[in-house]
Amino acid sequence: MQKKLFLYVGCLLLALAGCSGVKEIQYETYITALGLDYSRGEYILYTQAMNFSNTSKQEGGSGLEKSTTILIGRSKGKSIQAALSSLEQNATMPLYYGHVNTILLSKNVLEQKLPSVIDFIGQNPYLRYNCWLYGTNADIKEVFSGEGFFNLPSLFSILHRPEPLIKNNFFMPIEKYNRFISKYNEPAGSYIIPSLEIKKGKFLKNKKPMDIVTLTGGYAISQQKYKGWANKQDLVGLKWFSKDAINIPLSLFKERVSVIIENPKGSINVLNGRNPSYQLNVKTHAVIVHNEENISVNKIKKELAQQIKNQIVKTLNKGDEMKVDLLNISEKPYRYHNKTWDENTINHFKKELVKDINVKILIDETINYKR
Structure with missing residues (x-):
């Protein structure tokens, strides 16, 4: 029994000795x-x-x-x-x-x-x-x-x-x-x-x-x-094609109207031709959080769609200036249509290849004042 106890204690001491090299935080x-x-x-x-x-x-x-x-x-x-x-x-x-x-x-x-x-x-x-x-x-x-x-x-x-x-x-x-x-x-x-x-x-x-x-x-x-x-300011178009965008605040009509864009969904359609061309689509929901002059919902919707288009075009223009596809549009034909066009054709991207930008907005609700 004494030998077994001695052996057991020795094993414990060896185990404790193994912690001696641990660094204290x-x-x-x-x-x-x-x-x-x-x-x-x-x-x-x-x-x-x-x-x-x-x-x-x-x-x-x-x-x-x-x-x-x-x-x-x-x-x-x-x-x-x-x-x-x-x-x-x-x-x-x-x-x-x-x-x-x-x-x-x-x-x-x-x-x-x-x-x-x-x-x-x-x-x-x-x-x-x-x-x-x-x-x-x-x-x-x-x-x-x-x-x-x-x-x-x-x-x-x-x-x-x-x-x-x-x-x-x-x-x-x-x-x-x-x-x-x-x-x-x-x-x-x-x-x-x-x-x-x-x-x-x-x-x-x-x-x-x-x-x-x-x-x-x-x-x-x-x-x-x-x-x-x-x-x-030149990269404002990026957010309409990002999966991480959840809440996007925007102001309209010289800041007289404020809206929150929720979960925008951007997509790219590749159009066939000698060179790839593109149709850009944005679908989103919006909530009106401030409307100082009670501007109609239809007018707000129209102005909001135009502002989203303008932001996308602004980033396209900056990309042309820098000679780079900032919106990463050409990745779509490279991944899904690489048998239709070669890499050089796909990489020859210019804003003129974007033939249309469609924006669809559903305004779910307007803010209600607390009573």
Whole structure:
């Protein structure tokens, strides 16, 4: 019995000894975002990190009492890995990349070094493909230092959590890296990487302007090439063909009427001919939430349909200017009609190939005032 007891206790001690190599969370630096720039032959790497307690304390009320600390790292190197190694050698606590939630790329990187970034992310075992992907022409460290509402950390901003914005006020698709990499090598269509900048003056904290990270537009990538940047006013047509659009607010008649578009359904019909041509269709429901002068529903419906058409045409015009299919229309014949036309014919997309834009709107209800 004594031998059996001794053997049992020994096994328990061996099991406990196996935990000796586990790292305690308070002794590591958790990187939440990774930024990359390129200038004068060198990569400039930025990291955004937060103390574990800064995030965990948001479960209680104390997290709103004072601003959370944001730690930003910066280093240079001839390669991305060299810049990363340089930063690690100067850190006082080990850097951990398993919690990177956002990747932010400068315009220079998107123009010149995107293949190198793709290789780096693919080879790094800690960087996951479900990170949010953004671009910027601003100083990356300023974007990483953007303020959150009520002293909440950056984890509660569009940089890390764009879902509430997408759900409640959809403007353009904000997608994760895996979606980008799945379309990067496609021989037709395009992909839009959302761009971020710091905007001041829209919100005040203690009477001082806040530095808020804001969506400003997007960078177009097509056939593994950078095609340029478009501001969000020129990309307004994107939302009518996105499956993520749930609520879209619009103003009509010089803001005298406000409506909410719900779950728009955009579709593309490919028309036969020597070259592929297209008919664009949008079907949607709308709710009138403000009607200052009691304008008729039929008049609102007609004006709303025209505004949707105008927004689609505006994005088509910008695409022609940039020589890229911003609405990703040419992807449809590539996927479903590739025996009818070759890739060169499909990729020769111009706005003139859109022969018709049909918009059908059903106004379900108008808002009722509380009594």
